[in-house]
Amino acid sequence: MSDLISDNYSMLLVMSRFGIPIGVGEKSIKEVCKENGVHAPTFLAVVNFLLEEVPPKIDYKTLSKEHLIVYLQHAHDYFLNFRLPNIRRKLVEAIKDCPKDVAFVITRFFDEYAEEVNKHMMYEEHTVFPYVRKLLAGEKDPHYNITVFKKRHDQIELKIVELKNILIKYYPIDGGHLLNSVLYDIFDTEQDLASHNIVEDSLFVPAILELEKEINA
Amino acid sequence: MNITNLKIAIAEPSFVIRSGFEVILKRTHNIKIQLIEIPSAELLIDTVKKMQPDLLFINPLFLGNFELLRLKEHINTPIRYIALVSSLLDPATLSQYDENINIYDSVEDIEQKLERLNEQNEEKDNAEEQQTLSTREKEIVVCVVKGMTNREIADKLFLSTHTVITHRRNIARKLQIRSASGLTIYAIVNKLVELDEINHPHAEI
Numbered sequence: 001m002s003d004l005i006s007d008n009y010s011m012l013l014v015m016s017r018f019g020i021p022i023g024v025g026e027k028s029i030k031e032v033c034k035e036n037g038v039h040a041p042t043f044l045a046v047v048n049f050l051l052e053e054v055p056p057k058i059d060y061k062t063l064s065k066e067h068l069i070v071y072l073q074h075a076h077d078y079f080l081n082f083r084l085p086n087i088r089r090k091l092v093e094a095i096k097d098c099p100k101d102v103a104f105v106i107t108r109f110f111d112e113y114a115e116e117v118n119k120h121m122m123y124e125e126h127t128v129f130p131y132v133r134k135l136l137a138g139e140k141d142p143h144y145n146i147t148v149f150k151k152r153h154d155q156i157e158l159k160i161v162e163l164k165n166i167l168i169k170y171y172p173i174d175g176g177h178l179l180n181s182v183l184y185d186i187f188d189t190e191q192d193l194a195s196h197n198i199v200e201d202s203l204f205v206p207a208i209l210e211l212e213k214e215i216n217a
Numbered sequence: 218m219n220i221t222n223l224k225i226a227i228a229e230p231s232f233v234i235r236s237g238f239e240v241i242l243k244r245t246h247n248i249k250i251q252l253i254e255i256p257s258a259e260l261l262i263d264t265v266k267k268m269q270p271d272l273l274f275i276n277p278l279f280l281g282n283f284e285l286l287r288l289k290e291h292i293n294t295p296i297r298y299i300a301l302v303s304s305l306l307d308p309a310t311l312s313q314y315d316e317n318i319n320i321y322d323s324v325e326d327i328e329q330k331l332e333r334l335n336e337q338n339e340e341k342d343n344a345e346e347q348q349t350l351s352t353r354e355k356e357i358v359v360c361v362v363k364g365m366t367n368r369e370i371a372d373k374l375f376l377s378t379h380t381v382i383t384h385r386r387n388i389a390r391k392l393q394i395r396s397a398s399g400l401t402i403y404a405i406v407n408k409l410v411e412l413d414e415i416n417h418p419h420a421e422i
Contacts, residue, residue, distance in 0.1 A: 053243065101405050101411070101412040102402070102406055104412060105401050105402045105405045106402055108398060109396075109398045112398050158395075159396060159399075162393070162395065162399045165393050165394070166394060166399055166402050169392075170402065170406040
């Protein structure tokens with residue numbers, strides 16, 4: 001497990017989102033998963049999915065949907081309650097020397113963006129996950145299916161890309177180290193949000209589609 | 218910067234061949250590639266229309282009797298078509314394509330062909346593309362950040378709404394900014410408007 005994280009530091013986030021703390025010692029991935037009550041095949045599916053250039057063939061039936069939901073919920077919590085507020089604090093600090101009106105519209109842009117991400121993720125929390133949990137308990141909802149989600153699911157990283165472009169092209173004064181650091185954070189978050197969305201679209205949704213098929217059969 | 222973005226769709230039924238191309242394409246320097254895989258013919262037209270790739274790599278056998286010319290009519294956006302050749306084909310068929318890539322081509326050959334296609338793309342972009350906004354476009358940006366609807370903008374500037382929409386699309390492409398709140402930052406930084414002129418709720422383009 002420690003090899004995996006050292007070689008691919010972004011897997012640190014995956015581990016933490018499955019609820020596995022660091023301090024893994026010399027234990028293998030299988031052992032660490034077992035100790036923390038994590039379904040190892042699902043953990044590996046996410047890891048391989050994010051690391052492989054060409055996505056591996058996955059047997060969606062073997063994935064633990066419950067653990068996938070936990071993973072996605074932890075990720076939501078990370079973005080909404082840690083990552084975005086953290087960037088906002090740094091951003092506000094970084095732009096405090098630029099003209100008041102510019103700082104104001106930049107902050108407003110960011111807040112609108114954070115609100116969009118919030119809405120996007122809350123829809124999943126309040127509609128999609130409860131639906132899947134009921135499905136797992138064998139309850140069918142005649143008014144909803146995962147295809148509805150698949151269709152309305154948009155790429156939430158696009159607007160933060162826009163903020164990054166705007167700052168790079170039009171920021172009026174020297175932003176200094178702190179603004180660079182904010183830009184790094186934004187690049188990073190953009191990647192992270194994109195992979196988060198890919199996991200939802202290409203791992204979670206197909207797994208639920210399979211589950212729907214099974215239940216309707 | 219020299220790095221360009223290229224959206225490539227691969228319409229090829231064989232997973233092995235698609236994946237192989239993916240690996241080669243991703244190795245190409247200076248070109249950032251976004252790849253769209255189209256594994257079956259039914260998805261072809263919808264996917265291409267939706268994703269609007271710059272290049273479409275397509276196995277001519279994939280089209281069957283459906284001719285490339287008819288496909289072009291259907292799709293009707295400026296993309297270039299590259300034949301992905303895995304068997305012996307009539308040269309007349311191949312001549313309809315902008316380029317041919319054979320599965321036995323060496324990696325270097327493929328990279329060269331790709332570079333050439335990319336250069337053509339850039340030339341095309343440069344020719345029709347100026348990054349800075351025209352005076353008219355700036356006027357429209359100001360209206361948008363003041364929260365005016367397309368109808369209101371059209372009335373104020375004596376344009377048709379259709380023209381306003383076209384302008385807005387060009388603005389979005391030139392600045393790479395799509396949202397009204399993003400345009401607001403642009404307008405404030407470039408002193409096109411004052412902050413107190415624009416307090417209103419935002420709408421998306």
